[in-house]
Amino acid sequence: MFGLDNKDTRMLLVVAVLTLCAPFILNPFPTDSAMAQFNAGYPDLMQRFVIFGIFAIGFNILFGLTGYLSFGHAAFLGVGSYSAVWMFKLLSMNVIPAILLAVVISGLFALLIGFVSLRRSGIYFSILTLAFAQMSFNLAYSVLTPITNGETGLQLTLDDPRILGVSATADGSIPVTSLFGLEMRSTFEMVVGPWAFQFNAGYYLAAFILLAAFYLSIRIFRSPFGMMLRAVKSNQQRMNYTGLNTKPYTLAAFVISGMYAGLAGGLMASMDPLAGAERMQWTASGEVVLMTILGGAGTLIGPVLGAGFIKYFENIFSKINDNVLHGWFSFMPDGLENFVVFVIHPFIGKGWHLTLGILFMLVVVFLPGGLVEGGQRIAKWVKGRKNKDDATPATKTPAE
């Protein structure tokens, strides 16, 4: 189906089902229960999951396939965000032109940076991209403030000269981003018993774009072009002596992944029309590197998993505080309760970085292929157990 083989179609369908049902899947706990803390099914975080998923998918086209490790990809995300917000300020609150401009501008920016950086390979390439991105960040934060609004981030104001649309709504507010009138922030809420599920227009737009981006990335992975990119990673010497020019291949991959980043940036601005300079900082570039490696570089689904993993910790673990812990463990005797809270305390709230760091190490030590390998091992184990069960039916305990 869709020009994919069975395995890829199945994967695409699984991803489609997961993203479309995310409001259910991410909200497994009743709203009143103590575990509700772990619910991630609210619009902002769901949007972030898919947007960073797109970012990581794009990054993986460059890093996973060609092996070129860019340490400045956040610059393209930032440029995309700025372009989109400017489009909102000047043209219209419709997200489509904003996203298109974000993709185009970041693509051009990537072309420029890629053309220069790809003259070198290995760590020299990484440092060149890092240098360009850090330059962009430092300038955006200070000298370029008229364009970027510096520290605060570029945001909409009540006197934006919007060509199509009004500067301010009738009740004196800033208009909101929309898709032909469908407001990105509008949320449909469904209450089922103690559960509440939120279906957000912006999330679904982003989710459909994620599916398109994911589908495109599968096509690229399975195309002759994708094979050439893997060949670049494997042996550039042989590429050159087989009559293939590696430079346009790597540059094309760089620009494509830059456009993915711009798409993510444009979407981010469409969900929440503000573009902060921190989006371009090296830590943000490092984050997408970590997402990709953590999930499994070079695998299709890995980067999306990695993105979800990191964003989950950032948004959920950072919000757990001592009060919440006391709430959870209040059934224990006071002394024990305090002890348990004391032990967990360093890892939650302001300690979420610590937890993340430990998990990075655990994953890379025990799952060299990233989270995808973890999934494969579980699948294998389940399969193996099933096989064993089939092979030795006599020992099966009927009690189950």
Add this chain to the structure above:
Amino acid sequence: MSKSAFSRRGVLKSGALAGTGLALPTIFTASSAAAFTNDPTGSSVTLGFNVPQTGPYADEGADELRAYQLAVEHLNGGGDGGMMNTFSSKELQGNGILGKKVEFVTGDTQTKSDAARASAKSMIEKDGAVMITGGSSSGVAIAVQGLCQEAGVIFMAGLTHSNDTTGKDKKANGFRHFFNGYMSGAALAPVLKNLYGTDRNAYHLTADYTWGWTQEESIAAATEALGWNTVNKVRTPLAATDFSSYIAPVLNSGADVLVLNHYGGNMVNSLTNAVQFGLREKVVNGKNFEIVVPLYSRLMAKGAGANVKGIHGSTNWHWSLQDEGSQAFVRSFGTKYGFPPSQAAHTVYCQTLLYADAVQRAGSFNPCAVVEALEDYEFDGLGNGKTLYRGEDHQCFKDVLVVRGKENPTSEFDLLEVVEVTPAAQVTYPADHPMFAGGALGSCNSGA
């Protein structure tokens, strides 16, 4: 400890009761029939405390969180009541807000606009917070203020000193209790005149981002009005850790005052470097060389250690103030945590009480009602004397402290001494002052 502080929305509880397991679709959009965003219909109300928990301002954030917890305790009738007893308004009864128990959620701003907005959004969307407060930098405050305006909740800005917060980026749903760059200049100028005279040459080192610029502008304007000459204004990169190459040119510039428009780690390092280069022992034009740090924070002053001794600056509040309100706050905070509160803690504590009081007076959590109750509201007893929340720009006007690094501290907290309490009238400016020009307050948004 209470069982689960996390009831998402009161509406869900009732929804759950009425629910028969079937879907009850309700549409939450800007145009829906709901009264206002996150209307607390249950027995409790949730406030969102959004403070830096990671990054360079994490300690300040931690102190803010302590104060918030204290405020919640006092609002719910626990502890000794703190400043609720000294506050001029006596509406708060110690039974929560409008009889609803106060609960709270916390988040990490990371001192980044994006992360701060993400965290605030999750509080609004997931936890049903009706008010967001906190933060330790102007960029974050302005970004979150914009978000709260859009979402239809109240924002009580934490530590933010840039003129823009209540200047070109002011918003109807946001209020600032903290003072600003202009007020620092207005408070410092007379003191500097008395100490150093009117014939001085000032050299500015300024953190190269919007807060730094507004403070530089304010201080330069205030000192130039005294007759001082501004020799140079040099911008330093935010990421700078070593300021030696910016300090060195000061030596032979002919300047006899160095103004450090830095905050946090930048301030600690630039001050340390300035002292290293012997600026304090220097004599220029027959006058002792002086250093001024317009925005002081005790937590940061600690990082600069002995280097702060004798250096003047301004601050929003200090624990050594002897008025009733300050003392009550220091007592309950110090008793609970074992050390005195910082100005950040004081600010956010006051804001929480003020919000609660405004709701109580308005009789509703509706943001527009709260805005109305807070606009042009005058009160006393929260530590800075008579205080006004001005309606035109939502800036708070109160006494500003001029402080000096103490020569002989008696403890690790005793780093600053109050030199002068500049009365509110002296730091008040017209709402249309050019430094605050541009931007519009807009109208309050309740999300309805």
Add this chain to the structure above:
Amino acid sequence: MGILEVKNVGKRFGGLQALGDVNLSVKENTVHAIIGPNGAGKSTLLNCLVGKLIPDTGSVMFDGQSVLGRKPFEINQMGISRVFQTPEIFGDLTVLENMMIPCFAKRDGAFSLNAISSVLGQKDVLETAEKMLEEMNMADKRHMHAAAMSRGDKRRLEIGMCLSQEPRLLLLDEPTAGMARADTNNTIDLLKEIKEQRDITIAIIEHDMHVVFSLADRITVLAQGTPLVEDEPQNIRGNPKVREAYLGESA
């Protein structure tokens, strides 16, 4: 007039004259071997032919066109394929994929943004690659990771990859270096087969006399950067100058 004409080529590295004044003519559809002791300049010469090095003087013409100043991939697109001393293959890719890449290069040129269609849909390329695998007797290994194969198989694959481009000239750089006797013989047989079955010109740089004398139609002996003699194998064998310069006393 040969298909490859090397005229007065010289190359100097600092103080070292790697190539003096090399003249060489490779006739179409022959196997031409270039031999010489270590440091005779064989590899330098080869690198000048494929665009890795640019000679200081002289000209290199392939089929009437100069190759000088062209990049390796351009020279390859002109019809020169190169086999390396240690097999250069795409280790991370499967054997079949390895074989497909030169087919794509042949069909689509040096660059093609063929990013949407599936590899499996490229029937023509698949067919050519499969056929070449059959010819190389590697069809059973098509889904193996290329890096996991034996050295002899890698060599075989590399030669197959070069042949699938249907080059006019195949350059072999010590194709049996470091191989066991049996693998060497297999490679000789393979090359013989290629020589007989295809319209192809082969230039081979080799150390191993056994290989050279079993394959070559013509031999150029290189010593200290200049060609000593160029002749047919049987004449080289007896040439005293060659004995002295190259084979030395050990022969």
Add this chain to the structure above:
Amino acid sequence: MDAILLQILNGLDKGSAYALIALGLTLIFGTLGVVNFAHGALFMIGAFCAVTVQRLLSLSYEVVDESQKDFLGNPLKVKTPYVESWFGPEMGGAIIDWAVPIAILFAIPIMVCVGYVMERGLIKHFYKREHADQILVTFGLAIVLQEVIKYFYGANPIQTPSPEALSGVANVGALLGMDIVYPVWRIVYFFFSVVIIGAIFSFLQFTTFGMVVRAGMADRETVGLLGINIDRRFTIMFGIAAAVAGLAGVMYTPINSPNYHMGMDFLVLSFVVVVVGGMGSLPGAVLAGFLLGILESFASMNEIKSIIPGIDQIIIYVVAIIILLTRPRGLMGRKGVMEE
């Protein structure tokens, strides 16, 4: 003229810090082939060794003084450091005053141990792994280390002054007949780093151990074939690299108050320095460190900033880009290292 000389001094001083960190980073890379993102954390741990020594020396007992009040109005508890009561106020005060130099002695064994444990416990499992995995695991480790420090020491900078005797300024221009004052401790820092760099180079140049390590850097396999246990030596080199970073951190504390994220602040910069110098080249790292330090100082001069606004924000990166584009492997890099 004075201004230029002062900026050269500043540049040498910044350069010393860059060079010391980059030296260890490139040493680890050259010997072990590991991209160590936790190297900045080692610098930070070194700095906190100084903080810890200062705290240990200032450990105090409390005496209640009824005549003074604390912030709650209770009688003030006056703290007296134990060392002052043991050695008398004069001597005790001097010991506390010299905490940072004392910390050097304390830091060397600590840092070598930290390096050893890190290498044996974690890094050694990653020699054969991809660079990407190395980045992930060392980055994770860096986060963990800095969070642990934050947990115990907080996020604010902590003041760790230099000894009184080395605090003031010295007139370094006196010899030239000029009036150029410069902080004494910064001069100390510069000479300290020159000594350390010299020591590392002589160690590698003149000892058998160093010779083997250098040979191993050039061609690990061959040296391994000679029956030399190169791994054990490399472990020791890791310890040495950690100690160099740690000492750089200890000595840096009086210049700028240390905080838990100072390692991350230096991490990116030190990678730029190493790469500009050429991956795996020790002299390259030192050269690039001083070069970037001096250029950074010049770029922050008002005269230059008025021509190109914001140049001080980006100078390091501009220089890195120019050097990498004109010299493919940095200033002194070897071919084939880290290019895949």
